[in-house]
Amino acid sequence: MGGRHLLLSGIVGSTAYGLAHQDSDIDRLGLFAAPTEELHGLRPPQQSYVTTHPDRTLHEAAKWCRLALAGNPTVMELVWLPEELYEVRTEPGDELIGIRTRFLSARRVRDAYLGYAVQQFRRLEQRGDGPLSAGARTRVAKHARHLKRLCHQGYELYRTGRLTVRLDDPEAFRRFGEQVADDPEAARPLLRRFEEAFDAHPGVLPGEPDERAVEAWLRGVRRRFYGVGVGG
Known part of the structure; x- marks a missing residue:
């Protein structure tokens, strides 16, 4: 370079x-x-x-x-x-x-973070039926962790205007990943909860950057x- x-x-x-x-x-x-x-x-x-x-x-x-x-x-x-x-x-x-x-702007942060989270959820939905191989299970758990992280970090940024990159409780995200690897539908309530939270609270960000x-x-x-x- x-x-x-x-x-x-x-x-x-x-x-x-x-x-x-x-x-x-x-x-x-x-x-x-x-x-x-x-x-x-x-x-x-x-x-x-x-x-x-x-x-x-x-x-x-x-x-x-x-x-x-x-x-x-x-x-x-x-x-x-x-x-x-x-x-x-x-x-x-x-x-x-x-x-x-x-x-930062309210709409763009909401759309970007929730949009990325929805992408992760779509990947979870595409995992197929039946038991997963070890490699597939690892990928599903990883997508689930990122879905949860995007929701939490995006909502923090939307509500406070600040982003905490280092997660406070990484183990909670790992547990969530394993839970979703067992049942991908376990991710749906979390995604819905954050969609509703974004809609319910205006946050502190301006309308435009x-x-x-x-x-x-x-x-x-x-x-x-x-x-x-x-x-x-």
């Missing part, structure tokens, strides 16, 4: 949630700035880099901002990590953390890397 400038990176996923076990992969997420001059060329620079072994996803700053403005739960956790999980922090990265609440603040941050990044080429 020569010439790209890493602004913020940290350990996310099961390690960050407190759900990792000895065989869990370590997932990393970050964002980078492409040299500003590249944005004016015939072809735009690559917007994302995804690797395995190690598992790492990096998004260009503008793409990361667009995803975060849409309420994307995966990218959102990068700016709410516990301090010890950051591996790269720069001045622009700290500035981004400083405006993290400006990305503060795109002017996000734009100002992004333009500051572009100024910082103007004239810094691929070899800079």
